Amino acid sequence: MKSLLFVINSLEGGGAERALSRLLVALSGDAWAADKEIHLVLLDDYEVEQVIPASVKVTTLSAQGSLLKSVTGLASVIRAIKPDAVVSYLTRANLAASVVCKLMRIPVIISERVNTTHHLTGRFAFIQKLMVRLLYPLPNRVVAVSGGVKEDLVQNFSVNERKCSVVYNGYDQSELNELSQESVASISDRPFAIAIGRLVPNKNVTMLLRAWRLAQPQCDLLILGEGPDRDMLQQEVDAYNEISDYKIRLVGFCKNPYPYIAMAQFYVSASNAEGFPNSLVEAMTLGLPVISTDCPSGPREILAPGLAKPVTSAVQAEWGLL
Template sequence: MSKKRILFVRPSLGYGGADRVTVNLLNHFDSDKYEVELALMHSNGEMQSMLDRPIKIHDLKVGWLGFAVNPLMKLIRSNNYDVLYSTCGGMSIPMMIAAKRTNFRGLKVVSERNSLHRTYSSIVKKKSLLSFKKRYYKQADLVTVVSREIGSEVQEVLGVNESQIRVVNNPLIGDSFFSEMQEEASFPSIETGTFNILAIGRFVKQKDYGTMLKAFNALYTNNKNVRLNILGKGPLQKDIEDLVDILGITNVVSFLGFDSNPFKYLRIADAFILSSLHEGMPGVLVQAMAAGLPVISTDCPTGPNEIIDNNKNGILIPVSDISAAHLALESLLHNPEKSMEMGKKAALSIERYSINNGVDSYFKILD
């Protein structure tokens, strides 16, 4: 039996959660059944070097989604692909336009990875994106979503038929995750008795670091042994660093930058916090839980409340609620036995995000 030829489509393999998921898909698919290639808007992302298979990469050399249509059309016309597979909501649009203009007859799979009710940079951008998605997602054969709630949004907001929607589980936890956790790591503050809190994420509005920092500041007021360590980078880093300075906590908040292996810090942290305004299915939260950490997350749309059973395997707090975040951190700090038990339960609750189960969920829908 001949292999199915799949073209995966993304903007890049940068430093985001969906980039890591795509790397895991490409590193672990069944090469006896599938032949896979990858098209990128620009081929210069931080995670591209993490590919450990000889995947053929097509660099479209474009800087805007709309400019990706023509090079994608050329690719589709010159290759006999069976499947076009986007792992990015935005990139799904030029892929579908290219498929339509080339009369592509194979399977078309688009992706929605974040809440459709999220905050957009402008009303014009929101209306434009949703308009394109309403038009083209209905023409796709399948729409993959990373949470049940996003699936509901795709039906209600975009008018996609339920029969087209497939919930997939991101492949996040495997042998490499646990081996990378064992690599040498240290936080700037390693004094005995220090309670190290970890946050991981891009410096963008979505992550709402302002709420996190103000909650941490309230915690630090009466608990001088706490430290906040942040892994990531992004366009708002200077604003976030300025807020840390304004709050007067520069000596207890550490910016660790981007690290291709953030997992080693999960091993040495005491707690993990996610303060997002919206998500899809936050991979860093799944990974923190897999590491056995007690976790705090906003009950944002979408994802966290599908993996956290509140006060059992983690703590859910309202979005942008400084007081709730402060009290949750205080609870973990002053109840070490409860925190340890919560972490144990967290580690046992995310089996569906193993590499094998996750990869299978993305590929079995093609058969």
């Protein structure tokens, strides 16, 4: 029996994680996969917040963010399973899979879910970008989640354009509609807007809070997501709530955010960088007006597909406000 192995950092709450979960669910019910073993390697031992079909064989490592442990752990699993092909999601998993599969001569497809140039920041950014530049040309195929992500990989990281394909995320409208009908506890008894994403610097929630304070919209703001910036952001939220009749709430991670999206007045994103923002498309699918920064990459491709250049002021685009 042939086998296919997927690898990702973890299945916490995030867009890439949700996209892989949906792919695994789709494969579990597809005739193509009926005679194949599907394996999943989670590099980090964190809480699983996404659906994993019972038919998928899961191996959880304890790399906890270490690239070296990711490489050695993945090599051990691949040596034992001997998969016919490997598919990886997210940068660290992509780097590990590129090295291991090249050495073991196993076909590998890596899937880049972020704008790499803008995603890799901080004190080790130079080293991380150098590793991407050295290792991303190795896989048999590179899948970019948006045209902007592909352009970045080709122009800045030596990826062969002929080996790089754009595959947008898929969405099941019937499933989203069904999930949005689930009963949930009321969070706000007033009109509210919604923002969704991990509480990390790239999501730029700080700018969203400051813009909200300046604009003073006549509605509450619910922010769904968790992350290391929560305590710092909570201080800004508390300061705002002391002076405003309308409130901002950090709700935390929500496994099913769709009822809240469906009840919201509009969706807002202030990200510094994206790949192809899932929650923005899901909000549009559920009929919400959307507002987003024109960050690299994704929002402009979604909201203004005919617009080639970055916007320098607010633009009412074809599908939303940039």
